[in-house]
Amino acid sequence: MAATAKAAKNAASAPNPANRCTPDRRKFALTGPSTALDHRTHAARRDLADVTLAGRWFAPHYAEAETRSCGLAGADIYSSDVRGTRISQLLPGERFAVLEESGDWLWGYSEHDGYVGYVRTDTLGETAKPTHIVVARSALIFREPSNRAEVAAVLPTGSRISGAVEDQFLHTNDGYVALQQLGSVDGTEPDPVAVAERLNGMPYLWGGRGIGGIDCSGLVQVAFGLAGVALPRDSDQQIAEGSEIDALLQRGDLLFYPDHVTLMTAPDQAIHASGHWMSTVIEPLEAIVARLGAPIARRRVAP
Template sequence: MTGRSIALDRRVNAIRGDLADVALAGRYFAPHYSCPQALSLRFPRTAIRSKADPESTAVSELLHGELFQAIDVAGGWAWGYSAHDHYVGYVPVSLLGVPLQPTHVVTVPAALVFAEANIKSAEQARLPMGSRVAGEVEGNFLKTGSGFIHLRHLSAMDAVESDPVSIAERLTGAPYLWGGRSSDGVDCSGLVQLCLSLCGVAAPRDTDQQMAALGEEIEPGGELRRGDIIFFPGHVGFMADGEKLIHANAHWMQVTTEPLADVVKRLEDGHALPVLARRRISL
């Protein structure tokens, strides 16, 4: 490669001082390049961290069955990116395994994995909403390699929903967690990404990325409706109707529905523009 490297967003481009994704070889100079290796998370969920350190900041989260493209493995950590949104970071390599070919996805706040096809059998695991699983249907259950999951907690991978707000409403009360993308803990953009994904819409991870990529701007003065996405400085949520917003927020530390006017009022003192954009997605 000749010439200067271009500036790339390191949140979604795997670049380190010593190494980069081979896919960037024609655009970014690095001492070494490596081909990603696809692996699946075999644990219910794990944080994607900014450093190879369990105490470092969580930048996102990987859910059961999701793919992680590992570019480097060292010291018990895999460095790479999540396949669904290309978000870069570190995950414990011990939690990753052979790529899963998922057949179903968890669409309720949590699905239990039972030892047998019997709700009275021992609980083996608890998988959060958005988890991918693979198996064969046996009666009212999906038989997986680690146990049985009731079909009422799942949808087929090729089935999509049409109302992201109804999905968000299922998560009412879920705790706010920086970097979270699951019913066990979720942040504002993680909630939007998760709900849209179950409706077949691939959304970026962070609020600024989502504001740049999602939907069409609602005309000034236009009435809001269910499913509209409202962007604030460093925050995002769905309109539950023409007046109320459902969002994962650090004010209430959970997923809540409240008047949009209340959210705007909290932001007015610190921001000249408390609302940055109003977008509508056609599903």
């Protein structure tokens, strides 16, 4: 297989030009079987692994990651190439660490949460340093600095872009975005719930983080991410974050159910991306419990 990622240092001196991921000659202290890893967040296969895992996972080849940025259309992350299931998404401007390129597919992990999977080669490009982030539900890229101009693209909340401010617009390489829809990439939202509430009504999409739709843990991750709190991708990973609640529920608390997470908007109601409603909805906690049963965990994550 062809690989664009740099081969591990001190690799064989005459690598096969069709495969730059060559055997690593360094002596790693792997004295027993490979360590059990969560392969959602550890890039390790039987044939290839991230070189940072060389002391924990045995593979015939190791690779150093090369970073690329997601393009305007965003990108689905799949469980495998060709026939894989969508397991997550990259938002425009987010970065992906590439460990292997094989035909139309790249294998690696998203840099913001370490989630491992496959993306299509044509969805990524050169890495650029973002200056702004979309804080509105969505932002339009106009071909000219006018809200009457042709729309070149629509960016979901959380998208990262770079450009220079010109009057009331950010001038990017792809067009113009109204400053009212943007915030500084270094800024944070004061309330993750307010971020989630802006996405009320967004379609439910398994593996979604805002490209066409969103799922329950994607909603929580994006909402807290804009508030400056980096959470893992899946609900069973998020359940370990923060602290257990032994008091009355309040706005911003997370309630977990089997394979599901909700975000409290008030002591008696929550917002969540629901496969039952196929939409992001705000509904009474009583109705959620009647349908899903009592929560298995209640967590509070401070923004």
